Amino acid sequence: MKEFINALVATFFIYIIFPGCLVSQSQTFDNDLRENVYVQTDRDIYMAGEYLHFKSHLLNDNDKDLSSSYIYLTLKSENEIISSVTVPVKDDNSGGSVYLYDTLSTGYYEIIANTNWMKNQGEDSYFRKPVLIVNRFDEQPQIFSREVAEPDDMQVYIKPESQNFLKGHDNRVLIKTEGSFNAPSRDVWILDQNNDTIKNTKLNAHGFSEFVIAPDSAANYYALIDGIDKQYKLPETTNDGCLLKVDQENNILHIKILSAGESPPIEWLRIINGDNVVYEKNIGERYFTTDININKNNIPKGLLSIEAGNHNEGRINQRFWYNDIEDNSIIKLLTDQENYGARDKIGLTIDGSLMQDDNASLSLSVVKKESVANNNLTFDGYIRSLNIANAFGYNQQKAASLFGNMKTDDLNSYLIKMEGKETFGDNNKHNSSNDYYMETAGLILSGKVTDKKSSEPVSDARVILNTPDTIINILYSKTDDNGRFNFVLSDFYYDKELYFIVDHGTVESETIIEVDDKFLHESSYDHDRFVLSKEQFDFIKKSQDILTVNRAYGFDYVSETITEKKPESHPSVMFSNARRVIYPGNFVPLDSLPEISREIVHPWRIRLRDGEYNSSLICASTGNRFPEPPVYFLDGIITYDINKLIHLDSKMIEKIQVHNYPWMYGEIYFPGIIGIFTKNNEYLNILDHRKNTSMLKESISEPVEFEGPEYKENKKNDYSKPDLRVVLHWDNDVTINKGKTKNINFFAGDLKGDYYIKLQGITSEGKPVNINKPLKIK
Amino acid sequence: MIKPSNITLLCVVFFISVFPVSLKSQDSSRSITLDHKPKLSGEVYNFSMRSTGEDYYLDGDWQRGDVLLVSDKKVRDKLIKYNTYLDELIWMSEESYKRVKVDKSLVKEFTIDLPDRAEPVVFKNIEMDKSSGSDKKSNYLEKLYKGDISLMAHRRVTIASERLVSSGGSLHSLPRLRSRPKFYIVKPGNQVYEVERFSRRALYRIFSDKRSEIRAAFRDERLRIRDENDLIRAVSLIDEIL
Structure with a gap:
């Protein structure tokens, strides 16, 4: 017994000294549902005074069928919010328009979109996309394209796919530039030590490229980039090493593995997705080339780690690969003619007859080619970037700006650069807070x-x-x-x-x-600028004049959407009917509230004591005075301080509701209620310091619809009114069902040149659709 | 041999491992969504009446129930009871234990779990006019049958008689309460008709245009209307005919 007591006492002191024992497990939130938003805009380059049309998609893959009913969209300059819009979501998507005020300065702005729930995930999960807005009065618009750095400031990375540059074997090599030097589309030559060109390639829009070379052991190789005097040395050739080469042809992934020279043998190949091994093959002890072919559809979509190793040493080589399963939701976009003239009717057919998924929710934009930036986000690119951010624990925003406009082939080249990561899985799984609820109802x-x-x-x-x-x-x-x-x-x-x-x-x-201000963002603007061509600079200048003409004619090509107004919900009222209502206007004018209470509101008394006014009320049920003063409502707003209301006189007051019952509203007890309603909103003068002016003042904007002109054949050539539309058509609600086609018609304008027909969106199975078709108006 | 000090040590290890006390627990799980919870409002209620005969509360004790407000929002799982004498819904706040006469004009209907009933009982707040025999503006009526037509009962309790009793040296009136329900038929369009008595004729008068079909149906079923259950059966037959 004595030992038992001693043990208890000892345990008690242990807990006192080490209170960490008493705190439960570390704070993890099981509210790990993730949401993301993607916003499509009709174009990327705007004039101040035009409308920015958008469609937003809510992305989530939770199995609880929960998703937000509102998206918050902000247009922000570097320093301030320009516009903020609350957009209701239906079936995971929504649309709207933002007017770009005439007074906006020329520059880059960003669109930020998030839900209330996403605030738990942190700001780096918010959707962000840059747009360029030019003021039409800006005679010398300072539009900066991507900064052109000096060639010496540029970084060049040259990396073999297999980490080794193996002699005598085909090695895929990535060459990547960084540093904002205007590298895209520049030629690259691979030279040997004799300065003979053995290979050439061209840097893509992102400033990198890949090439395949089978080096000799004694040779040195260099890369030469057009416009740069410097030569960049390729890695030293080696006889020893593991080759891991991945190619894709149609639906087949070809993996070549080789252990060369003194390098340990390769005994297995694994493909890992997140935390799971999704493919494994034991190949026995191999020192020579092994070819493995895998059907892409048999392994998960997304970022994979392809690893080769042996049982003693584990992983010897690794290559990251993005498996983008061939899109079986084939949607075709067809025009009824090859070319069109001014004001011709343009017929589009969206053909979903080969679609595998049940339907697709899309937006359709037909815009001047120059108004589209070549290096802005795409929907499929954004989804890939989210995948990569989650796999490597990257900031989602940074991943979107890096990968959001890359096609899968380019991404897989880029992934050569990624070295073995210890953290590879669902790294953005846990939300950083659980302060915010998902808005599924109101x-x-x-x-x-x-x-x-x-x-x-x-x-x-x-x-x-x-x-x-x-x-x-x-x-x-x-x-x-x-x-x-x-x-x-x-x-x-x-x-x-x-x-x-x-x-x-x-x-x-x-x-x-x-x-909480739902439109408050703490992180600052940080975007790459558009790579603008000379044609785009010229187009921007021309667009300033176009907008001036359109404004002179009063053209904005939008119409108010007529939405059926739902009856407003009932408010939460304190009581159905006040016990008594008194209209001071029906009586002799009285100069202050104490007079009013004394003369015409008999259960109510206001007295001055020690320089302050106090009030009391007689209970209608008992006839006795309430021990506490009544609660006041001024124009519907609660206030406890009668002193602020004393000056109100008969001329200012419309009516007084006297509800002198002991009253409960929920769990709040009111010892009688006096409601004072004024003729001229006196609450603004008396209670204004308590007002919150945030978010709901901007709530639920009424959308506008794009409306282009229609031309009858005989009126087509009536040029009394010009048609200088940069946007020929915009529709944010195009739904295609499986096996069906949809026809859409609209009219060309007077602006000749090249246009893009952009069909973007997502299928019911979550596959992005991103079709860009050229259109010419002659 | 186990020494006392070893026993002490073993006990300490045992306590630490078996009782991982968590005095400061973290709330790591929380609802993802948030629902608006509507509130009941009303006058704090102090009614009491000495009486004999029937109780003026339907089933005496506090029961759990839901209240549907005119805003179509439902207040759920509250302690309520129905005062049949005053025809008022009474709610008890579980935080303050105040009893509240719920503002009748804000109530559309309430549902109450009664121990002697298999299903929750539904009372609707129905506006009555003088033609339906009531002198009140609105009454809580229990839904007995719901189809295209409804049969509702006003579970009222009235003072059947009074007698004087001596108590504490003074005379007091002691009412004797009697249950005197009234029955109403609600036709489509919310037309309310009182069923004056338990009789077939009372129903023929309300459904005069279908009198012969109803009479034939009653005859086939050999239905005589003597009590509430017969009335419910009769109304369900009429509903089938209409």
């Missing part, structure tokens, strides 16, 4: 209450929300341990001023209420 308004003196969060504080109205409406929410509160708002509260107060009955000290 908009959620959230915030925090802190103590004014100590700045510490205040828990169990009841936050009351009202909006000015002719009825007393009320919502309340209690703060949690972190001082946070949340309200789910019905559409009654949209686009209304919101007033907050902490119920004095729950917190004694002075507090500060901060409401």
Whole structure:
């Protein structure tokens, strides 16, 4: 027994000394649902004074069938928010338009899109995309293309696919430039030590390329890039090493493995996706070439690690590969003619007859070719970049800017550069917070209450929300341990001023209420600029004149969308009918509230004591005075301080509701209620310091639709009104069903030249669709 | 041989390993979505009445129920009871234990779990006019049958008689309460008709245009209307005919 007691005491002291024992497991959140947003715009280069049309897609692969019902879209310059829009989501997509004010300065802006839930994931998971906006009054628009650095500042990486440059075997080699030197499309020559060209290639739009070379053992090799005097040495040739070469032809992945010279033998090949081995082949002890062919469709889509090794040494060589399964959701885009003239009718057919997936949700944009940037994000590129970010734990935003505009072939070349990563899996799995809810029903308004003196969060504080109205409406929410509160708002509260107060009955000290701004972004603008051609610079200058003409004629090519207005939801009212309603206007004019209470509101008394006014009310049920003063509502907004209302007189007050019952609303007790409704919104003068002016003032914008002109054959040549449209057509709601086709017609304008027909979107199985078809107006 | 100090050490190890106490637990799981929770409102209620005969609460005790408001939002799982004398829904706040007479104009219907009933009982707030025999603006009516037509019951309790009793040296009135339900048929379009008595004729009067079919159906079923159950059966037959 004595030992037992000693043990208890000892254990107690151990816990005192090491309190870490008492804290449960580390804070991981099982709310690990991830969402992402992708936004398609009609083009990339705009004039201030035009509309930016967009379609947004919500991407999530959770199995709980939960997804957000609102996307927050912001247009931001380097320093400030230009526009913010709350866009309702239906079937995981939504669309809208943002007007680009005439006064916007020329420069790069970014579109940021996120949901409330994504705030748990952190800002680097938000969608971001640059657009270029030019002011038409800018005579010398300072539009910067990608900075052209000096060649000496450029970094050049040369890396063999197999890590070794093996003599006598075909080695795939990546050559990559970095440093913003205008490297794309430059020729590259591979020279031997005699300066003979043995290979040539061309850098792609991203500034890299690959080539295959079978080096001799004694030779040295160099790369020479057009425009740069310097030569770059290729790695030394070696006799020893493991060759791992991956090629793709149609649906087959060809993997070549070789162990050469003194290099240890290769005994297995593995393909790993995330944490899982998705393919494994034992090939026995091999010192010579082994060819393995794998059907791409039999291994998962996404980023893979292809590894070769042996049982003693483990992994010897590794190559990352992005498996993009051949898109079986084949959608074809056809035009009814090869070329068109000005104001011709253009017929498009979107053919989904070979589509495998049930349907696709797409946007269609027909725009002047010069208004599209060559190096901006694509939908499929964005999805690949998310995959890579998750696999390597990269910042999603940085991954999107690096990989978001790369085709799969280019990406697989780039992946040669990636060396063995220890962290390869679902690295962005855990959300960094769980402060924010997923908005599946109404908009959620959230915030925090802190103590004014100590700045510490205040828990169990009841936050009351009202909006000015002719009825007393009320919502309340209690703060949690972190001082946070949340309200789910019905559409009654949209686009209304919101007033907050902490119920004095729950917190004694002075507090500060901060409401979360859904459009607040802390990370700064950081985007690569567009690579602009001379034609694009010329087009930009011309577009300034085009917009001036369009404005002179009053053309904006949009129309208001007529949406059926849903009846507004009921507000949360305090009571159905006040016990008594008094209209001071029906009586002799009275100069102040104490006079009004004394003369015409008999259950109510206001008295001046020690320089402050106090009030009391007689209970209608008992006939006795309430021990506490009544609660006041001014124009529907709660206030506890009668002193602020004393000056109100008969001329200012429309009506007084006297509800002198002991009243409960939820768990809040009211010892009688006095509602004062003024003729001229006196709450603005008295209570304005409590107003929150954020997000809901911009809520749920009314969309506009693109509307192009239609020409009857006989009116086609009526040029009294010019048609200088840069955007010939925009439709953010094109749905194609499996096995069906869809015809879309619109008219060409007067601007001759090259256009792009851009069909973008996603299928019901989550496969991106990205078709760019040229169109010529002659 | 095991020494006392070894026993002590073993006990310490045992306690540490068997009782991983967590005094400060982290809330690592939380709902992903948030639902708006509507609130009940009403006057704090202090009604009490000494009486004999029937209880003026339907089934006396507090029961769990849901209240559907006129905003079509549902307040769920509250402690409620129905005062049949006042025809008011009473709610008890579980935080403050205050009893509240729920603002009737904000209630569309309420559902209450009664121990002697297999299914929750539904009461609807129906606007009555003078022609339906009630002098009240709206009443809570229990839904007995729901089809194209509905049969509803007003579970009212009235004072059947009063007697004077002496208590504490003074005389008090002691009412005797009696249950006197009234039955109503609600036709499409919310037309409300009182069923004046348990009789077939009362139903013929309400459905005069289908009198002969109804009479034939009652005859076939050999249905006589003597009580509430017969009335429910009769209304379901009429519903089939219509």
